[in-house]
Amino acid sequence: MAKAILYDSTICIGCRQCEEACAAGKNLVYDEKIAAEERLSERKLTTIRTYGERFSRKLCMHCQEPSCVSVCPVAALEKTKLGPVVYHEDRCMGCRYCMVACPFQVPVYEWNSRIPRMRKCDLCADKLVQGAVTRCSEICPVTATITGDRSEMIAEARRRLVEKPAEYYPEIYGVNEAGGTSVFILSAVPFNQIGYNTQIPKSSMPQFTWAVLQHIPQVVVVGTVLMGGIYWITSRREDVAREEGRQ
Amino acid sequence: MSGRSHFNFWRLMGAALMLVAVAATVLRFGGSLGASTNLSDQFPWGIWIGFDVLCGVGLAAGGFTLAATVHIFHLKRFEPIVRPAILTAFLGYGLVCLALLFDLGRPWNVWHPLVMWNPHSVMFEVGWCVTLYTTVLALEFLPLVLERFRLERARLMLRRIMIPIVILGVILSTLHQSSLGTLFLIMPQKMNALWYTPMLPILFYVSAIATGLAMTIFESWHSARAFARQLEFPLVQKLSRVLAVMIAVYLAMRFMDMSARRAWTMMDQPGTERWLFGVEIVLMAVPMLLLFREQTRKSPQAIYLCAVMYLLGFVTNRLNVGITSLERSSGVQYIPKWSEVAITLGLVAAGFAIFRVAAHHLPVFEEEVPPLPPAAWEAEASDAYSIQSGQ
Numbered sequence: 001m002a003k004a005i006l007y008d009s010t011i012c013i014g015c016r017q018c019e020e021a022c023a024a025g026k027n028l029v030y031d032e033k034i035a036a037e038e039r040l041s042e043r044k045l046t047t048i049r050t051y052g053e054r055f056s057r058k059l060c061m062h063c064q065e066p067s068c069v070s071v072c073p074v075a076a077l078e079k080t081k082l083g084p085v086v087y088h089e090d091r092c093m094g095c096r097y098c099m100v101a102c103p104f105q106v107p108v109y110e111w112n113s114r115i116p117r118m119r120k121c122d123l124c125a126d127k128l129v130q131g132a133v134t135r136c137s138e139i140c141p142v143t144a145t146i147t148g149d150r151s152e153m154i155a156e157a158r159r160r161l162v163e164k165p166a167e168y169y170p171e172i173y174g175v176n177e178a179g180g181t182s183v184f185i186l187s188a189v190p191f192n193q194i195g196y197n198t199q200i201p202k203s204s205m206p207q208f209t210w211a212v213l214q215h216i217p218q219v220v221v222v223g224t225v226l227m228g229g230i231y232w233i234t235s236r237r238e239d240v241a242r243e244e245g246r247q
Numbered sequence: 248m249s250g251r252s253h254f255n256f257w258r259l260m261g262a263a264l265m266l267v268a269v270a271a272t273v274l275r276f277g278g279s280l281g282a283s284t285n286l287s288d289q290f291p292w293g294i295w296i297g298f299d300v301l302c303g304v305g306l307a308a309g310g311f312t313l314a315a316t317v318h319i320f321h322l323k324r325f326e327p328i329v330r331p332a333i334l335t336a337f338l339g340y341g342l343v344c345l346a347l348l349f350d351l352g353r354p355w356n357v358w359h360p361l362v363m364w365n366p367h368s369v370m371f372e373v374g375w376c377v378t379l380y381t382t383v384l385a386l387e388f389l390p391l392v393l394e395r396f397r398l399e400r401a402r403l404m405l406r407r408i409m410i411p412i413v414i415l416g417v418i419l420s421t422l423h424q425s426s427l428g429t430l431f432l433i434m435p436q437k438m439n440a441l442w443y444t445p446m447l448p449i450l451f452y453v454s455a456i457a458t459g460l461a462m463t464i465f466e467s468w469h470s471a472r473a474f475a476r477q478l479e480f481p482l483v484q485k486l487s488r489v490l491a492v493m494i495a496v497y498l499a500m501r502f503m504d505m506s507a508r509r510a511w512t513m514m515d516q517p518g519t520e521r522w523l524f525g526v527e528i529v530l531m532a533v534p535m536l537l538l539f540r541e542q543t544r545k546s547p548q549a550i551y552l553c554a555v556m557y558l559l560g561f562v563t564n565r566l567n568v569g570i571t572s573l574e575r576s577s578g579v580q581y582i583p584k585w586s587e588v589a590i591t592l593g594l595v596a597a598g599f600a601i602f603r604v605a606a607h608h609l610p611v612f613e614e615e616v617p618p619l620p621p622a623a624w625e626a627e628a629s630d631a632y633s634i635q636s637g638q
Contacts, residue, residue, distance in 0.1 A: 095350075
């Protein structure tokens with residue numbers, strides 16, 4: 001069963017314990033200075049962002065059909081059955097196409113390392129395989145972030161929208177974005193007011209390239225036949241001309 | 248002589264550029280990408296991709312354009328300029344591969360796409376095509392070396408398989424020249440609509456062919472000056488006409504596509520994008536219009552300047568696609584660090600220097616057939632066949 005996260009920004013109190021638990025799980029240094037940086041970086045794979053009275057959380061969305069997995073030339077990124085998009089460091093050659101392609105601008109880079117890695121949230125894949133929940137869900141004191149079966153998380157989000165329509169903006173971010181993700185977000189206000197990109201196409205992103213890539217076999221076959229044919233005709237004409245010239 | 252001192256100035260300049268590039272190399276490999284570039288999480292690709300790779304591959308397109316013209320279409324009168332075009336292409340791809348090593352975070356893994364497949368990735372396809380095509384170019388270039396060292400048997404053997412090699416080269420070029428455009432198709436929401444279009448692969452391909460022609464004119468003019476030899480002027484004239492047509496085709500496709508997508512409204516948006524778009528279009532449209540005039544095509548100088556102008560337009564286009572179009576959505580401004588510029592300029596200077604050395608020591612400009620009187624070059628296609636029969 002694929003897992004997913006539901007983050008309800010309306011109950012988030014911005015305590016940043018999710019950040020701290022995440023850093024601990026990834027052996028990253030976490031202090032007040034880093035806590036104050038409200039953007040993803042090699043120091044911080046998830047972050048709380050403050051918008052006045054409101055908070056919002058940013059982390060990898062774990063798309064159903066991820067751009068990063070599709071573009072990686074060495075298959076260093078993998079969408080696992082349980083939901084997480086995981087990174088195989090030993091395969092990576094550091095082209096950073098995943099960073100360019102990600103519609104949510106999530107992957108970050110170890111710019112100052114000599115053996116740099118791409119970094120991003122992996123939905124605590126190590127925990128999920130044990131049947132546990134992610135570290136951020138585990139620690140959250142107000143259950144603003146919860147982990148569960150993907151279909152159950154969508155159902156839960158819908159339930160909240162129906163039960164308390166006055167408290168929510170009536171949409172679930174992540175259900176349609178980029179063709180669907182494994183992180184769902186609820187908000188009291190339109191999503192772009194708390195830092196979520198609402199311009200992202202509502203369809204699977206890899207199709208944009210696949211529409212072209214799938215024609216490669218045709219190009220190869222037609223091109224070869226065409227040029228072989230042209231060569232045959234032109235060289236034949238040359239032979240004929242040479243024969244006639246000799247007469 | 249003044250010509251000589253002029254020449255020395257450029258050699259000195261080239262040496263200086265390469266020296267600065269060495270310093271930047273130390274910074275890159277002694278340190279990290281962070282120390283040597285202004286790239287960031289928001290803007291992960293800079294001029295090493297935008298110029299060195301996107302432009303480098305396009306500027307080397309003369310190799311497949313000319314190889315197809317002469318070996319597939321049998322327009323044998325272009326034979327004298329095939330070799331310099333192949334040499335340029337081979338050098339170009341070599342330098343692109345070298346530049347890539349600077350840009351990759353883990354350059355020692357550069358061979359991974361060959362064994363760790365992901366056929367859904369455009370980058371995977373480009374990697375394979377560039378690897379194979381560089382091999383093809385090496386084989387197309389090899390006859391010059393074999394000739395130089397009088398290895399007749401090997402030369403004849405290679406000659407026998409040359410046509411399939413040339414066809415393979417054209418296919419591979421078609422695939423990866425267009426795929427460099429496909430690279431950007433996955434981010435419709437990130438790119439400025441002045442440049443994002445599902446047509447990018449086709450536009451990249453057509454402009455690469457035009458660039459191949461323009462580069463051939465460019466190197467003909469320079470080698471004529473450098474080696475004090477006769478410029479293959481009638482050939483260059485013919486190329487310049489084809490160049491004008493190719494630019495026209497490109498711009499027509501571009502404008503039709505923009506109208507269909509209603510992208511012209513982007514010109515109302517304030518910012519640098521519309522100006523850089525304007526620069527790109529003007530640098531392509533002006534040489535096209537000039538080259539359509541017969542008067543322009545009478546002067547080698549004018550043709551050369553038109554080719555240079557188009558090449559600048561091409562470079563602007565690739566930089567716009569790779570950098571300008573992505574800047575606004577990234578939320579940061581990217582200005583390359585000195586070391587990024589230094590590596591790029593150093594590689595260009597190295598390209599010129601290696602071309603010079605190779606042209607001096609290998610039979611690049613020596614045709615297999617003895618040169619024909621100028622009048623014969625002008626001959627119609629049908630006459631050309633009887634000329635061929637004379638050899």
